[in-house]
Amino acid sequence: MVAVVLGVLLLQLGFITSYVAAFHQPTPRDIPIGVIADAGLPAGVDQQVTDKLNAIDGRPLQARVLANTYEARNLIADREIMGAYLISPTGTDTLITASGAGTSAATALEAIFTKADAAQHRTFVVRDEVPVSVHDNRGLSGFYLAIGWVVGGYLLAASIGLMIGAPRTLREAGVHTAIMAGYAAASGFLGALITTHLLGTFTGHLLPLSLLGFGVVFATGIFTMGLRAAVGILAVPLAILIFVVLGNPSAGGAFGSNVLPTFWATIGRWITPGAGTEGVRSIVYFHGTGVLQPVATLTLYAVVGLALVLGFTARAARPTRPVAPQVPATATATATATA
Structure with missing residues (x-):
């Protein structure tokens, strides 16, 4: 219990430190x-x-x-x-x-x-020259859309880990991965549908935003599942540390990389909230220009996550070789004397 309380306290303090340090004094740079x-x-x-x-x-x-x-x-x-x-x-x-x-x-x-x-x-x-949509106040809608996708990805992975546990066989790993992929496709499409048709924020970009959403959700979720297979229950606080404590303030929502402190400006594009936010901007306002970097980030998380899931599952499922019983030296000597 003490370890749990201290762990939550550290995450809370990390959250406060990260957000305040990133946003307390935005300064234009280059x-x-x-x-x-x-x-x-x-x-x-x-x-x-x-x-x-x-x-x-x-x-x-x-x-x-x-x-x-x-x-x-x-x-x-x-x-x-x-x-x-x-x-x-x-x-x-x-x-x-x-x-x-x-x-x-x-x-x-x-x-x-x-x-x-x-x-x-x-x-x-x-x-x-490139104004934000009249329904996209301060250009923050893409950021919140990306955050919604990210939250869904790591919450589903954490829920599977807590209720079912890490996969014990490669077959189970395949099932968990398929569930995450199906969920990513559904949530990516529905998030895009809400912003393009229901709210009219990003009209005309349903398909590319759906594909981006799939990438954000799947990359976040499968990476969290990989952490679960690798380190067990510690995967949940680690996912929160990466995607919330570090990922959200560096994503370029309220403040872009050119006004954030150097540390957050550097890491933002390499965490899924930042990749999703930048991906939405590239698709909606620049006809896809600049989307390759977010795609590379999401691909990296997906590949690493899959490697962790499959690698640690295969390791756990590997049958242990039975150890041959050892005959005590005294029993061997007695048998020899009898013979």
Whole structure:
């Protein structure tokens, strides 16, 4: 009982520490943008502005010179930059953002250029090149959809582990895996159906979101099942540590990777909540551009989880070789003397 209480306390403190540390002071860092000089400006103005932006304390921006707005739109669509700044000879510039890639980065860009332009006695207007849906407040719907899929995956795996236990034979392992795959297909489709048709948040993306949902649920669930086969009941707190304590705050929901502290920004894309969140954004707002990295993350979890399930099940099911009884030395000596 003492061990259980201490374990829960550690998870609780880890939850508090992880969330507060990730969200207490979001700071823009290396947000990639392009700088464009409009016609009628002297040559080299764009490079001068780029150098000034890159020299801002804390390096919130990673600016580079672009030829025109056409190039900027293409790079935004390809997810190579998150915005662009068009310098105008009139003194009223244009800040091009892409809130579909993350509202926190778009908001940070507005704050940075508000301060920078005030120092130069200039003004700017904002043009959102990839706006979030009117039903996707602050772009958080994809995050909550991904979290719902993740929770379903590890809850089913934990429930199977607690009520049935780890599989004892490869046949049972196959049954458990099939149950998880069927559940992942159903929950992935239903989650996508709710957001695309029932709520109208992501209209027109039912099939790709269903496939993504299957990947998120199955990867999370089979990895948790693999932990159950490997370490037993400790799999439940380990799954909570990975997917909730570390995965949720680093997923890029409320704050994207360009405003999160380095640790959370680094691990977010390699945990299933972050993979799911980024996958939804890629599908809904960028026609699938950038979805390969989330797919790679989900594939990694699924492969490792399957390997753990099958490997530890095969090890547990391996028959033990009977040990031949040993004849005491005194009995051998007596038998020899009798003979």
